Structure formats: structure tokens, C-alpha cells
Amino acid sequence: MAAETRNSPHRNAAESHARMGDETIGHGNSPAAWTCVLVMLAGAAVASFAYILASTEGNHDLGTLLFWAGIAVMFVGLIIGGVMRKLGYGVGGSKLKSHGH
Secondary structure, three states: HHHHHHOOOOOOOOOOOOOOOOOOOOOOOOOOHHHHOOOHHHHEEEEEEEHHOOOOOOOHHHHHHHHHHHHHHHHHHHHHHHHHHHHHHHHOOOOOOOOOO
């Protein structure tokens, strides 16, 4: 099957490639994805700050606690994104309007 695809005359046709701005791919163009990424970025920022804080003298315990709190926020962001997708706020979800670009 791989040889068939490799030797297909339509393999490099424009129709077989995604165009920039094409929403059929669905990578992150939804409220669920944006919320997930923003919450995870906030968690990563907290964890990054805490990593530096933990390396300074006298702040090891606080830095370690904040680091793991940031990691937890990142997991919460992942869960929020999944729940929002299930509720219909993901790509092609029932709660979103089609824009018909």
C-alpha cells in the first residue's frame, strides 16, 4: 500500500496538501484548544519561575512547591481542553458556528 501511495500520480497534487488557513486540519482553531494552551502556558510560566526560585539559597522548599503546582496547572489545562472538546467547543464542535471562509 505504501508503494501505491508513493507512486500515485496525484500524490503531489494541490488537492492532497493542506493550504495555509485551511480549517479542515483543525489544529487548535477552537476555544477548547486556546483555553488548554493558555492554561498550560500559565502553568509552564509558574513552573519555570519556581525552578529558578528553587535554585536560590533559602528558597528550595517554596520553589519546589511552586514547581509542582505549575506542573499540576499544566495537567489541569489538559483536562479542561478535553472536557471543553467533549462539550462541543472543539474543532467542528456542536457549540461552534461555521464561519464558511
